[in-house]
Amino acid sequence: MVGISPKMAQTLVALDVDFTRVTTASSLQEGLRLALARRAAGSAGSRAQG
Secondary structure, three states, X not given: OOOOOHHHHHHHHHOOXXXXXXXXXXXXXXXXXXXHHHHHHHHHHHHHHO
16 A cells, blocks of 8 residues: 555544555555565466466
């Protein structure tokens, strides 16, 4: 998750939203890096099984 405003973050915390399974990043650049790395890892795993 990237790009949420401080107010939205406060609201989500106040609503007790569970973020234990959500990957967060401090910037769009970092979020894209994480997403591409996850995608590459998933692609490699599916090729190995197929």
